[in-house]
Amino acid sequence: MKNTYGKTEKLKSKIIIEKLFTEGKSVSAYPLRLVYLKTTFEDSITIQTGVSVSKRNFKLAVDRNRVKRLLREAYRLNKNNHLNNITSQYAFMILYLGKELPSYEFVEKKVNTLFEKFTKAETKNS
RNA sequence: CAAGUAAAUCGCCUUAUCGCUAUUCUAUUUAUAGAGUGGAGGAAAGUCCGGACACCGUAGUGCAACAUAGUGGUUAAUGGCCACCAGUCGUGAGAUUAGGAAAAGUGCAACAGAAAGUAUGUACAGGUAAUGCUGUAGUGAAACCAGGUAAACUCUAUGUGGUGCAAUGCCAUGUAUACCAAUGCUUGAGGGCGGCACGCUCGAUUGUUGGAGGGUGGGCAGCUAAAGUGUAUUAGUAAUAAUACAUUCAGAUAAAUGAUAAGGGCUUUUUCUUUUUAGAAAAAGUACAGGAUUCGGCUUAUAGAUUUACUUAAAUA
Numbered sequence: 001m002k003n004t005y006g007k008t009e010k011l012k013s014k015i016i017i018e019k020l021f022t023e024g025k026s027v028s029a030y031p032l033r034l035v036y037l038k039t040t041f042e043d044s045i046t047i048q049t050g051v052s053v054s055k056r057n058f059k060l061a062v063d064r065n066r067v068k069r070l071l072r073e074a075y076r077l078n079k080n081n082h083l084n085n086i087t088s089q090y091a092f093m094i095l096y097l098g099k100e101l102p103s104y105e106f107v108e109k110k111v112n113t114l115f116e117k118f119t120k121a122e123t124k125n126s
Numbered sequence: 127c128a129a130g131u132a133a134a135u136c137g138c139c140u141u142a143u144c145g146c147u148a149u150u151c152u153a154u155u156u157a158u159a160g161a162g163u164g165g166a167g168g169a170a171a172g173u174c175c176g177g178a179c180a181c182c183g184u185a186g187u188g189c190a191a192c193a194u195a196g197u198g199g200u201u202a203a204u205g206g207c208c209a210c211c212a213g214u215c216g217u218g219a220g221a222u223u224a225g226g227a228a229a230a231g232u233g234c235a236a237c238a239g240a241a242a243g244u245a246u247g248u249a250c251a252g253g254u255a256a257u258g259c260u261g262u263a264g265u266g267a268a269a270c271c272a273g274g275u276a277a278a279c280u281c282u283a284u285g286u287g288g289u290g291c292a293a294u295g296c297c298a299u300g301u302a303u304a305c306c307a308a309u310g311c312u313u314g315a316g317g318g319c320g321g322c323a324c325g326c327u328c329g330a331u332u333g334u335u336g337g338a339g340g341g342u343g344g345g346c347a348g349c350u351a352a353a354g355u356g357u358a359u360u361a362g363u364a365a366u367a368a369u370a371c372a373u374u375c376a377g378a379u380a381a382a383u384g385a386u387a388a389g390g391g392c393u394u395u396u397u398c399u400u401u402u403u404a405g406a407a408a409a410a411g412u413a414c415a416g417g418a419u420u421c422g423g424c425u426u427a428u429a430g431a432u433u434u435a436c437u438u439a440a441a442u443a
Contacts, residue, residue, distance in 0.1 A: 004144095004145070004146090005145075005146075006145095006146080006147095007146090007147085007382095008157095010380080011380070012379085012380065012381095013344090013380095014343065014344095014380085015343075017380070050380055051380080052380065060171095060415070060416090061171090061415085061416055062414095062415055062416055063415095064416095065384095065416065066384095068380095069146095069384050069385075070384090070385075072145095072146085072384085072385095073144095073145080073384070073385045073386090074385090076144085076145065076146095076385090077144075077145090077385085077386095093380085104385065104386070
């Protein structure tokens with residue numbers, strides 16, 4: 001698996017997103033929160049991931065874009081460390097709950113702890 | 127030189143690694159790989175004006191509402207822009223304007239003054255049967271057939287149909303012409319028509335409104351070659367227009383243009399060297415801000431840098 005984050009890996013379907021927020025479980029590592037749900041996709045992709053930043057916390061579009069880019073980048077570079085062994089299909093949504101612009105280093109660290117928590121929670125369940 | 131005024135321009139760069147998006151070519155396992163080429167702004171912002179484009183029935187009359195307000199020009203169009211005149215501010219270069227009408231009406235008016243209008247006081251003079259009946263003095267910008275004020279109502283002139291690409295057209299998927307309540311069928315419910323009235327018009331075999339509920343919530347077109355951009359010449363004081371040549375320059379949709387590392391610019395501060403110009407080192411900073419149908423303006427935000435034209439009374443050198 002390469003360090004890519006292309007079109008097919010992005011979570012786009014409105015139905016799944018709605019379902020994700022109503023039925024999904026979550027783990028958090030402040031200021032990040034991961035909402036996830038076991039679903040089935042039509043494509044052969046195992047995981048689809050989206051990224052979201054509240055308009056309330058970041059008024060300017062420039063800042064929102066910046067945070068989303070950082071989150072995507074951290075996910076792209078670190079997903080193989082955590083998600084290679086997953087067999088069933090998942091929908092992910094990563095939320096940024098903070099109010100200040102973070103540095104990349106910080107985001108990367110938090111994403112790693114976030115996925116560690118996630119794998120722990122899921123292995124316990126199954 | 128310094129301090130200013132106006133106009134215009136730019137607004138970080140390079141390399142490496144890992145990525146994103148559109149598209150072209152090649153290969154095949156037909157959705158993946160490889161290679162190539164595009165990929166945010168001067169304001170993309172606010173959504174304040176005006177157009178293009180699309181639909182609503184080519185959209186009537188009156189009232190209301192809103193906008194504009196010297197003269198001329200410019201444009202697809204404007205409430206924008208340009209030129210000139212006038213007022214105000216500044217030594218000046220320039221800046222700025224709320225620049226139509228007070229003999230249509232209503233309202234308002236500091237200080238002074240008896241009084242600023244349904245008022246007539248005081249002193250003196252004149253006059254009468256009698257009386258602020260007449261004149262002068264006094265206050266004030268203004269004292270009665272008079273003025274001021276329209277960033278007060280108002281009047282006048284001119285203009286404005288509405289809704290916005292979530293418009294609109296098509297394809298796919300899927301369902302409920304079911305249930306409950308109210309009301310109506312030519313003696314007309316309700317809609318079209320924007321705020322009201324008139325007027326016009328559609329209208330019931332599946333009517334209309336409300337309740338509760340079911341389904342979709344995907345894709346394609348619209349969607350980027352245009353009042354386009356650059357250069358030059360000509361006309362014009364200018365806004366702008368015409369001609370010639372060159373050029374193709376984002377199309378995403380939980381929404382692409384990024385991340386990391388290294389180096390270099392630029393600015394400021396401190397320290398050191400030097401007669402000065404300047405040089406070296408360290409630290410900090412490097413703005414405002416992200417397309418969403420599109421174009422022309424306006425408004426607001428913006429670290430820092432550059433260019434051109436012009437001004438300077440007083441003070442200082």
